[in-house]
Amino acid sequence: MTSKTLSIEGLTATAVIDGQRQILVDDLSLTVQQGRVMALVGASGSGKSMTCSAALGVLPPGVVKTLGHVTIDGVTHDAAALRGRHVATIMQNPRSAFNPVRTMRDHADETSRALGIPVSGAGDRIEDCMRAAGLEDVKAILGLHAFEMSGGMLQRMMIALALLSEAPFLFADEPTTDLDLVVQLRVLELLEKLVEERGLGVLLVTHDMGVVARLADDVVVLDHGRLVERASVVDIFHKPRHAITRTLVSAHLSLYGMELSA
Numbered sequence: 001m002t003s004k005t006l007s008i009e010g011l012t013a014t015a016v017i018d019g020q021r022q023i024l025v026d027d028l029s030l031t032v033q034q035g036r037v038m039a040l041v042g043a044s045g046s047g048k049s050m051t052c053s054a055a056l057g058v059l060p061p062g063v064v065k066t067l068g069h070v071t072i073d074g075v076t077h078d079a080a081a082l083r084g085r086h087v088a089t090i091m092q093n094p095r096s097a098f099n100p101v102r103t104m105r106d107h108a109d110e111t112s113r114a115l116g117i118p119v120s121g122a123g124d125r126i127e128d129c130m131r132a133a134g135l136e137d138v139k140a141i142l143g144l145h146a147f148e149m150s151g152g153m154l155q156r157m158m159i160a161l162a163l164l165s166e167a168p169f170l171f172a173d174e175p176t177t178d179l180d181l182v183v184q185l186r187v188l189e190l191l192e193k194l195v196e197e198r199g200l201g202v203l204l205v206t207h208d209m210g211v212v213a214r215l216a217d218d219v220v221v222l223d224h225g226r227l228v229e230r231a232s233v234v235d236i237f238h239k240p241r242h243a244i245t246r247t248l249v250s251a252h253l254s255l256y257g258m259e260l261s262a
């Protein structure tokens, strides 16, 4: 398998807030490689989610992408073509992503239709993806509604729907933030396995440096929509350069009663 590279290049997104034009994502460039995890970190409000939304063309009303593009192996793709086919997504609150009156089977069928997967055979494929996402008793789960499932099960179902697309890249926006610690760990283990075994390239958005330490190969740090540091995960923890990075790492270490050296 040849490994693909997704590049976000010069991405800029703005909004008019209280009559003033504000830059929410400022000339941001980063790359995600298949088989690797790129973490996008920064304080709350630093523009992490906007970066993903702008790259995939799903910005909220009032926010516009003014510059930038996304390439895969050097070829520019428009946002609509990227979504689902090249880039699958999972989000922070899986519960809000599911229609409460629809079963998991309805969601799987809808995703299959949206991806153009023929209905014959789609059933087997979603069951395989659900097993790959660590769900057991898949036939029973397909009959459930979101309210009948735990947060961890729902996040696994989101991952199963993401796998259905066979997209080489996954944008995961705070995928474990709303889960309890044990379930967080299981979801992180699952993502790690999918990176290793399927060569998924992951853009992992998180404010949690524990998640970064566990999963990331490389890290970019955002502050007010600007990229302020880019380094390997080892250098981020051992040689953080920017004040923002140092603050994030120090806050993380203090949880364990440790301090940043030098």
Ligand SMILES: Nc1ncnc2c1ncn2[C@@H]1O[C@H](COP(=O)(O)OP(=O)(O)O)[C@@H](O)[C@H]1O
Pocket: 015, 017, 024, 042, 043, 044, 045, 046, 047, 048, 049, 050, 051, 060, 061, 062, 063
């Ligand atoms: N719909 C919106 N319109 C205008 N500005 C927004 C909107 N949603 C979020 N913002 C602003 O965009 C900035 C970046 O937000 P976001 O990307 O959600 O941050 P993060 O994901 O890093 O916590 C924040 O300053 C936020 O207030």
Ligand SMILES: [Mg+2]
Pocket: 048, 049, 050, 173, 174
């Ligand atoms: Mg966010």
